[in-house]
Amino acid sequence: MKKNKSTDAHLVSAYMKGDELAISELITRHKQKIYSFIYSKVYDRDVSEDIFQDTFIKVINTLKRGAYNEEGKFIPWVMRISHNLVIDYFRKNNRMPKFENNSDFDIFSVLHDGSLNAEKTMIKGQVEEDLKRIIQELPEDQKEVLLMRIYKEMSFKDISEQTGVSINTALGRMRYALINIRKVIEKHNIVLTN
Secondary structure (H helix, E strand, O other), X not given: OOHHXXXXXXXXXXHHOOOHHHHHHHHHHHHHHHHHHHHHHHOOHHHHHHHHHHHHHHHXXXXXXXXXOOOOOHHHHHHHHHHHHHHHHHHHOOOOOOOOOOOOOOHHHHHOOOOOOHHHHHHHHHHHHHHHHHHHOOOHHHHHHHHHHHHOOOOHHHHHHHHOOOXXXXXXXXXXXXXXXXXXXXXXXXXXXX
């Protein structure tokens, strides 16, 4: 079995069975993609190299423990590890990337990006999942207004008529929904990056 013809899944399996060369092949195969992704976030070669190495240390440790269960999804799994390490780097250095924060807190701006590459698509999916979970935790009245406003693109006048509350109450619920979302994001250090 030639290494360079093997799928990632075969190489992962071979490494977990003791073939040390398999991990070298995986690292060589994906180094450029993962390193470029990390560099696109931190813009520092030394830091990128450190995070890249830390990523594969985690990968190797997980594989050696036999704790890998992302069958057929090796690259998204490694990208998720590198993304989390980038977040850790920003946290440790108090350099969390910030949103564009105009007059309103617009968590949804991160979800609208026409030119998504594979990494951004993965991160966007993760952000959307996090966001759905956060929205489910909102009080029912806030969740209702937020979903109508953001996902159904209804005006506050229409929301007011459909929910039977005043426009000011609908605005207030939207405001509290966004405040609560922000609190959850800050509490759990969720990072929404572009």
